[in-house]
Amino acid sequence: MNMKKIVIDTLKLVVITLVAGLLLSVVYQLTKDTIAAAEAQELTDSYSAVMANASEFVEIEVTETPGFDDDTSLNTALYAYGEDSSEIGVVLSITSHKGYGGDIDITIGIDTDGVITGIVVTSMSETSGLGANCQNEEWISQYIGKSGEVIYTKTGATADNEIDAISGATKTTRAITNAVNSALDFAYEYFGYGEGGENS
Numbered sequence: 001m002n003m004k005k006i007v008i009d010t011l012k013l014v015v016i017t018l019v020a021g022l023l024l025s026v027v028y029q030l031t032k033d034t035i036a037a038a039e040a041q042e043l044t045d046s047y048s049a050v051m052a053n054a055s056e057f058v059e060i061e062v063t064e065t066p067g068f069d070d071d072t073s074l075n076t077a078l079y080a081y082g083e084d085s086s087e088i089g090v091v092l093s094i095t096s097h098k099g100y101g102g103d104i105d106i107t108i109g110i111d112t113d114g115v116i117t118g119i120v121v122t123s124m125s126e127t128s129g130l131g132a133n134c135q136n137e138e139w140i141s142q143y144i145g146k147s148g149e150v151i152y153t154k155t156g157a158t159a160d161n162e163i164d165a166i167s168g169a170t171k172t173t174r175a176i177t178n179a180v181n182s183a184l185d186f187a188y189e190y191f192g193y194g195e196g197g198e199n200s
Helices: 003-050 131-135 137-143 170-191
Strands: 056-059 072-081 087-099 102-111 116-123 151-153 162-164
Touching: 003 087, 003 102, 003 116, 072 170, 087 170, 102 170, 116 131, 116 137, 116 170, 131 137, 131 170, 137 162, 151 170
Parallel strands: 151 162
Antiparallel strands: 056 072, 072 087, 087 102, 102 116
């Protein structure tokens, strides 16, 4: 192979790389607002999913976050109001930083008695067929109706405060359960709802 052909082939590769990079940049610029809007709408829809009886949600300016630590964090808190404008609970958007695949984002509804009214996983990168099963409604709905401290078990739930772990995904189960307990504790400490989670 002569030097001229090497130079030509190299230039072709450079041009192809530059064009591909430019096209990707253009596509990103054209779609980023649409993607952001879709993600925002998904988050908003999750509020109604976890607090179905609410007719209005009002964001709360939170000044402190008792119950949360380095493993979990609060993203957004909203009061949930019923049709008669009475306060019926809160909706919390929270992140667990201890998932097997990284952060797990959760939206959870907690009523004024400290009882979980709904929970959805809005974002995660867990292993398909294992930890990713945390998004399955049949599994995640185990948390609904729970209050106080929630405990996971690998041998079959027998107590009111227990849920079954995801088979083969204990770390995912632990991450979500810890986040749920942080939310319950926060609802107790900050709003006076129920008895709190594991840290109360």
